[in-house]
Amino acid sequence: MMTPLQQYWMSRRNVLKGAAAMSAVTLAGRPASAAPATPLTFIGWQYQPQIVSENVETFKKLYDENVTYELVSGDYHPVVETKLTGGQHIDMMYSEEDHLARWHTADWTRDLEGLPDLESIKAGMFPVSVTSLSLPDGKLMGLPYYAGHNAFIYDEAQLSKAGVGVPxxxxxxxxxxxxxxxxxxxEAPYNSAWGQKWSELSWSIFACWYAEGAPVFDANYDLVPDAAFRKVLEFHRTLYKEQLVAADIMTMPDEGVPSYCSGRHTFMVLHDYDQKVVNDPKLSKIAGKVKNALMPFKTHSTFAWTAAYVMGKQPVDVDRTWNLVRFFGGKAKDGQYHVIKRWALDFGLGSGYKEVMSDPDIVSSxxxxxxxxxxNKQLSLGTSRKVAKMIWFSEWDLFMMQHVQDYIRGDGSTDQLVDRLVTKVADLKKQYQ
Structure with missing residues (x-):
């Protein structure tokens, strides 16, 4: 029998095969009485798809609309790219910030400039979210799905037992x-997400780089392997060498959160919304003992990001699709943040909107x-990855994670790793010029 935590992660990450087809069939062909005959198409990743289906139904009733929602199981971004390359029509889709420019350059998506109320929508966002959602030229590519950052947490009871202060x-x-x-x-005081996924080692090590004050990339998007950059690399290698992390840290499931919930670890760098999981008595053995602090590095910054709802290049109808994007990624025509507020209250997801994050219900929750x-202070110190807008970045990012993992395990020197990473940037920039 699965534990509540296992059931939670099953719901969150592992959708049964065939669910995508079921979602598409269930939601298609059921327009309201005044709904257009041609449905809008919406494609999404594996996070609470049953709630997304409910949100689609709310939108259809509120706007007298017709929508087909398709769930993508598996590795979302590559699957979507395959669909788009094959010519599948999509009106709205999810995207992480590191794919915004890539998909726009491929002519699969359009920017939102000139659409109704866009300037006032931008003004209501946190600046770091506007940066995350914009191309290098400043054009906004999407509205917020959620806004997050990497947070630093600790088990207060373990620190007290060891007589150790918050570092x-x-x-x-x-x-x-x-x-x-x-x-x-x-036995393994430190934990983090060190797997080879864009939301694991990439996010956690960038959080540490920014926290230590490393720019990582300069204004020309060349790698800056300065002292802070190298210190963070060596910090990770030391943790592994001295067995201050679990031996299986690079293969832990679900970003290492279930392992932290077991009480095995004292510290963790994790997605900020997962603080709700580690302090939920139904899911965590250490609920109530876990506190958050600013990232314990030189500048206390962190990596902050905003995932997006983006519009397809040629929507069946721009106005209808803009309504869909605004409903999911902002305020609906009835003045409510239907989707965003529910994500916040039910799952602890932060928002890119100032108004949402100051909502008394959300603050209390x-x-x-x-x-x-x-x-809030950590978010205000957060750094957005402008380099993620480079179309070559996702390839460099995967290369970086692979070689950093090898380095952490003891492969080569810091100089050798830095040379590989610098050379890869140059090769990719030449390839994509």
């Missing part, structure tokens, strides 16, 4: 881990499982 630097964090291990409080003031 505020990389060196202090290493020393705290060493003491926790030596004293037998935790979030305060039950994290320090909201610290979280």
């Amino acid at each position: 505020d630097s990389a060196d202090a964090l290493l020393d705290a881990c060493r003491k926790l291990k030596k004293d037998g409080v935790s 979030f305060s039950k499982w994290r320090d909201v003031d610290i979280s």
Whole structure:
């Protein structure tokens, strides 16, 4: 029998084969009485698809619309690219920020400039979200699905047992881990997402790079392997070498969150919304003991991102599709944030809108499982990855994760790794010029 936590992750990540077809068939061909005959097409990834289906139904009733929703199982972005390359028509789809420019360059999506109320919508967003959702030329490519950042958490009871304070630097964090291990409080005090997925090692190591003050890339999108960049690499290698992390950290399922919920670890860098999971008594053995603090590196910045709803290049109707994008990625015509507020209250997902994040219901809900003031300060210090708008970035990112994993395990020197990463940037820029 599965535990509640296993059931949660099954619901969140693992959708049964055939669910995509079921979703498309169930929602297609059931227009309201005044709905257009031609449906809008919406394609989405594996996160709470049953709720997305409900949201589609709400939109259809509110706007007298007709929508076909298709769920993509598997690795979302490559699957969608295959569909688009094959000529499948899509009016609205999800996208992470590192695919916005790539899909726009491929002529699969259109920017939102000139659409009704766009300037006032931008003004209501956090600046870091506007940056995340924009092309290098400033054109907005999508509206917020959710806004997140990598957060730093700790088990307060374990720190108290070891007589250790909350670390505020990389060196202090290493020393705290060493003491926790030596004293037998935790065999693997540090945990994070180190797998080879765009939302795992890429996000967690960029969070550490930005927190230490590394720009990572300069204004020309060349790699900057400065002292801060190298220190973070060596920090990761030291954690692994001294067995301050679990031996299977690079293959842990579900970004390592279930492992942290078991009480095995003291510290973790994780997606901010997963703080709700680790402090849920139904899902976590250490609920109520987990606190958040600013990233314990030199500048205390972090990686912040905003996922998007984007519009296909040639929607069946621009006005109808804009209504769909605004309903899911903003405020509906009745003045309600139907989708965004539900994500926040039910699952702890942050929003790119200032108004949403100051909503009393959301503030009250979030305060039950994290320090909201610290979280807001962390977000204000967050850094958006402008380099992710380069069409070659996703390829470099995968290359980086593969070679950083090898380096952490002990392969080669820091200089050798840096040379590989710098050379790969140059090769990709030449390839895509």
